[in-house]
Amino acid sequence: MVYTKIFTGCSSTMTHYNESIGISNSFGSTHHRKCLMSVEGNTLCIHWAQLSRSFLESSKFRKIVESNTSRCAGCNITSSLWLCLKEECFYIGCEQTHAQRHFSEAQHPVCMQLKEPLIWCHICERELEADTVEYPEKETDDTPPAPQTVRSFISPSKEYGGIHPGLCGLQNLGNTCYMNSALQALSNSQPLSRLFLENSFNSLRPSGPHRKLTPPEPLLSESYSNLVRLLWTSTLRSVPPAEFLRAVTKINPFFRGYQQQDSQELLRFALDRMHEELSVTVETTEGRESKSVIRDIFGGQLLSTVKCLQCEKVSYKEDSFYDISVSIPSDAMLERLQKDIPEISLNQTGFFSTITGFLGLTRRTLELRDCLHAFCAREYLYGSNQYNCEHCKAKTDGEKMFKILKLPEILCIHVKRFRYDSYFSSKLSDHVRFPLRNLSMETFCCSEQERKGFEAFREEEIRKETAKKAEKGGIEVDQSQVKIVREDPRSSGFTYDLIALINHTGGLGGGHYVSYCKGEEEWNLYDDSRVSSASESQVENTEGYILFYRRQFTQARSDEVDKTQDFMTSQSGSVDRSYYVPRIWWTKFRTMNYPGPIDNTPFTCPHGSIKPQVKMGKGGVTQQMMKVPPKIWDYLRTTYGGGPEIQSLSQCMDCDREMMEQETQRRKDRKAVSEDRSYLLPKEYWHLISTLWVEKWRTFINGSNERPGEIDNLVLLERDGETPREGLKSERDYIGVTPDIWKYLQSTYGGGPEIVRKRLSIYSHKKDKGLE
Structure with missing residues (x-):
């Protein structure tokens, strides 16, 4: 074999390669292995190089690749087939199960996908483009023939090559079509992908109190960031999502193994996990709230209302969501809904059709809006399902319903097609027609009256909670300052366009997932490693399992973005004074209807400069x-709010000096505590301190920039400043120090007051103070 031209950069590698044909098992040097794997545009695989090329001349090989009737040797299916390239083997297995099983049992690592020139190595876990994989030349005196390629045996494909951004497939790593379809739908959600492509991963994790992960757990969001960059920059037809799959299975054992999983469960897990990893906790008028770019795009809020039919009091409950799961309503339910909602369409079916439909033997045709109306329909709580009314102090009949309180930028609607009952389960194959454009969600959102009722309810709840805390702390609070301010969804619009969907074909116990995603001008079908164009009629005729709708980017918003960018281009280099905004916010401004207020707080100190602890460079x-430019800053801040303004990226000298003073104070505190003898001498007494203050102090000496303030023992005493409050416990409410x-x-x-006791109990007899 002639490889000299390939390995000229490493003579040792050449020597080792020539001496060991069994290089995959015995080749120990990481350096030489990397050298072998990094040639010819990273397309050479040593396991491919070791294969005999005689199979290319085999009539059996030609017959297989030219045939349209090949089937999986294990399950007899005809789609997604892979051919083993081991000499004289030619095993044909399906992508979902049997190709992987054949490798596990026979240890034949290299296989080729039929109907598409793709070669895959199971050991290297990487793809080799078939048109770049050539035979090694023979050392003869004759003129070598023109190199043959596997692609030459396959008829031209109508599918895309890997030269268009975003049109890169994902290889199936063993029944992972459920994951691949969800990842392609997310990748084609422009606001999310643009955030990951235009900003570094670290910038998506702003400074603040993140959720603490145990050391072995990988960052799923980082794996997704790497994958989405690969999907939008790779020139390959497909790439393996191996890193993302490893992260998923390591974090959540539920997804381990080669069993088919639910795409919706994977999607919900991935969004929730990435939100946890990228979120920071912020203080709002309603308490603490976790914010992240994931929730900014996919996060919506549902409002559940329950009305007592006896006292007519209404209680509210708010829930966050990443997708709305809607059931396919029965004909009986549609009839009930039509009495109040004329737009509901009824299917003219009899008893037999109803039963066969339940069993999945016949298909009805419904509208997506029918499912949404059923989701928001009133539910009456009677009999054993009565409502426990707090006002009546008893179980009463009630009326319950859901409405959408806040719509997300990208609305995911999950159509519940899998029905699980006590005796048997089934899949509902009813055709749910969904609009490709102009889905109006206004009917399913809270009315102005319902919003005001909920806000009044929350304000009253917050007043009660604040008053309770104030009473416990012995302080007074101005209740008139409690006011909820929320974004009105009407300011961002109710109309959505379909940008992607996940489709499931097959039965309850298996089947196959694919995704359809909208490109700039046309729809594309993502079927694992294959990407091909699709028509609108193809998309409309799918069953539609998970639908991804994006809020319409109105013409006014489009003009606003264009004019802003044009003005910035015209002012480039000609402005003496500038302001700064986060690049993440700028990406949101260009891709989302409502980017939210400008948030410079992660970078700024109270003096308006950059925090010393913020990384530079x-x-x-x-x-x-x-x-x-100043004009753009004034417009953006007036329109969207936020701040504070930043005109320089210089770090604050005052804060830097204060940080040094704080560190000096921490060292003094640690030294004073470490030298404490922790016991009382004769005639000494315990001094009690509130654990609320002690926790603030501990946070400070562990690195927080916020000093604990004065000692506050008033929270332990009644308003007279002497009598201990009832129910206080040592360690929980106070501790004793020497x-x-x-x-x-x-x-x-500073602070106080001083509370002294002979024993570690705040309720010790007063004479125990004994300092007279």
Whole structure:
């Protein structure tokens, strides 16, 4: 074999390769292995190189690749077939199960996909483009023949090559079509992909209190970031989502193995997990809230209302969602709904059709809006399902219903096609017609009256909670300041266009998932590693399992973005004074109807400069912020709010000095506590301190920039400032420290009052104070 031209950069590799044909098992050097794998555009695989090329001349091989009747040797199906390229083997297995099983049992690593020139190595876990995989030349005196390729045996495909951004397939790694379809739908959700493509992964994790992950757990969001960049930059026809799959299975054992899983469960898990990894906790008028770019795009809010039919009081419950799961209503339910909603379409069916439809033997035709109306329909709580009314203090008849309180930028609608009952389960194959454009969600959202009723309900709840905390802390709060301010969904619009869908074909116990995604001008079908064009009629005739709708980008918003970018281009380099906005917010401004207020708080200190702890340079704030002219800043801040303004990326000297002082204080505190003898001398007494203050102090000495403030023991006492509150417990509500520690802490931080006891109980007899 002639490989000299390939390995000229590493003579040792050439030597080792020539000496060991069994290189995949005995070749130990990581350096030489990388050298072998990095040639010819990373298309050479040592397991492919070791194969005899005699199979290319075999009549059996030619017959297989030219045939349209090949079937899986294990399950007899005719789609997604792979051919083993081991000499004299030619095993044909399906992508979902038997091709992988053949490799596990026979240890034949290299296989080729029929009907598409794709070669895959199970050991290397990588794809080889068939048109770049040539025979090694023979060392003869004759002129070598023109290199043959596997592609030459396959008729031209109508599917895309890997030269168009985003039209890259995902290889099936063993029944992973459920995951591939969900990933392609997410990848074609422009607001999400643009955020990952235009911003570094670290910038998507702003500074703040993140969820703490155990060390072995990988970051699923980082694996997704790597994958989406690969999908939009790779020139290959398909890539293996191996890194993402490893992260999923390591975090959640439910997805391990080669069993078919539910695409909706994977999608919900992935969004929820990535939100946890990318979120920060912020304080709002309603308490603490977790925010992330995932929730900004996919996060909506449902409002559940229950009305007591006896006292007519209404209670509210708010729930966040990433998708809305709607059932396919029965004919009986449609008849009930039509009495109040004339637009409901009825199917003219008899008893027999109803039964066969339930068994999945016949198909009805319904509208997506029928499913949404059923989701938001009133449910009456009678009999054993009565409502426990807090106002009546008893179980009463009630009326329950759902409405959408906040619509997301991308609305995912999950059509519940799998029915699980006590005796048997089935899949509903009814055709649910869904609009490709102009889906109006206004009917299913809260009315202005319902919104105001809920806001009044929440404000009253917050007042009660605040009053309870104030009473416990012995302080007074101005209740008139409690006011909820929420974004009105009407300001962002109710109309959506379909951008992607996940489709499931087959039965309950298996089947196959694919996704249809809207490109700039046409629809594309993503079927694992194959990507091909699709017509609108193909999309409309699918069953539609998960639908991805994007809020319409109105003409006014489109003009706003164009004019803003044109003005910035015209002002480039000619403005003396500039302001800064986060690049993440700028991406949202260009891709979302409502980007939210400008948020510079992760970078700024109270003095209006950059925090000293914010990273500068490569990957830091200088790459995470972008300049805008003063006129653009004034317009954006007036229109969307937020701030504060940043005119310079210089770090704050005052904060830097304060941080040094805080670190000095932490060292002094640690030294004082570590030298404490932790026991009382004769005639000494315990000094009690509120655990609320102690926790603030501990947070401070562990690195927080917020000092604990004055010692506050008033939370332990009644309003007279002397009598202990009822129900207090040692360790939970207060701790005891020695006189030396109390003297140090009180002189350092101030506050009080002093509470002294001979025993570690705040309810010890008063004479125990004994300091007279």
